[in-house]
Amino acid sequence: MTRRGLALLLALSAITALYGCSSSDPKVAWEGDGAPIADLDPEAVADAVPRPDPILRAGNTSPYSIDGVEYHVLDSAEGYSEKGIASWYGTKFHGNKTANGEVYDLYLATAAHRSLPIPSYATVTNTWNGRQIVVRINDRGPFHPDRLIDLSYAAAVKLGFADKGTTDVLVETITLAGIDDLRDSETGEYRYLQLGAFANPATANNLREAVAEQVSAPVSVTPVDVGGQRLNRVRVGPVADGAQLRRLRDLLMSRGYSPGLALP
Template sequence: MQRSSLAALVAIAGLVAACTVEQTRSPDTSEASAMGEKTPSLSRYTVEQDHAPIKGIVAQNVPDAEVRPDPILPLGNGSPYVIDGLSYTVLKEYENYSAQGIASWYGAKFSGHRTSNGELYDLYKPSAAHKSLPIPSFARVTNLENGKSIVVRVNDRGPFHEDRLIDLSYAAAVKLGYMEKGTARVEVEVIPVPGVQDRRDPIYGDYRFLQMGAFGDEALAAALRAELEPLLSAPVFVSPVDIGGRMLYRVRVGPVDDARHLVAVQQILDERGYQPGQPLP
């Protein structure tokens, strides 16, 4: 199977606008700076204005983010960082963080593009962008106008507007009841997660694997494995798992020798257009 065919199967499809809202995310140059990357092409996003997806979601179908001790890695946590001439600092002591301010949301324009820690933005997940909270971290966001709340996972930087405190995903904005309005006054309270401080490794700690995808079709998993094996100096394998009676075939890379090897493998994958998920122990 051709590389392009597999990519088409696992990539997030482009979404047609159902409505147009004010753009709340930073421009490409700002996002690149927050990630510590070179400035990307201005053609990175296919549309100028952000918008809701054509496939909507209802509030009751938006879950809270799963709170877990994700390691705080260097990517996305460079501090201080400069956006449009202004300097921002990532908080080292943040467990008692609580603030009130204006929340906006971002949607289909950014769907499938990388967040500040290299993950792919999924507008249907309960995530958020914040200027100073470590990535990733977890927070409860409460809409002060109606009392609705949601737990989100902060995995991006922004919004870089003086009057904005936090940018929520499209799904989180639906859950809080302000998606159509565009903004709302909210309270953001960090949820402390035991064990996170022990996982502030300068590179990647004990993470030795990368997951490249999970497929319901074993043949697709095998095809991706065959594509990756000639490119990498680390093993590539298919790991089957039973999820509620349904078999999934996970394609994984590793184990790697050490943290530097892991970074090198990630770089090769990125250069070839593959998009690995978060490192695994």
């Protein structure tokens, strides 16, 4: 082999090593998908914090069809427990909208499921090593028949299988009190948007102040007892009508918030 040929071979080898996470790499859960360049410390991955978000129409159409296969969304997430195979999705979808309009962040503990209501919260256990994480289910998938749940890259790192692509898991939903199921309701009946409910009043007030600078509608913090715990709800409204409510919701979602419809 000539020196020039050897140099070319070495260069190609270096490129292959640098970009080894390709569509044929078994570590990749989706074609063209992969992990971020920087490594993520499993200890830096925080559990999702369950909260009683309302169940809206967004992401919960049932039945729905993907590639000619029909799927149904469950009436409730309560009591759901199932074992199966988990995969993960990463950079290909980072920054894109999930099924309910939220923005996918591969560094957060989120997941996609075919049939659980959105949003739901679940504890996912890697049955190979016992590691656990609490995730917020805000997307639809996986649509491979042999897989149960798609986890964010961060969740896969926390569970210790990001380098493999799939693992066996147990998915158990977390039951929350005070959840409004508004899937069959029209936005015209509602005059409020809820941005969250927090145990810490300071967290709620900080969110109220931040949102109040961005919208013309009133933003308030109101206490509510949920399951024996005092929470502080951050709400926007009342607004004039359903059209204004939709415009306000779109504005807040475009700025990274996750507003849900709420009754007074």
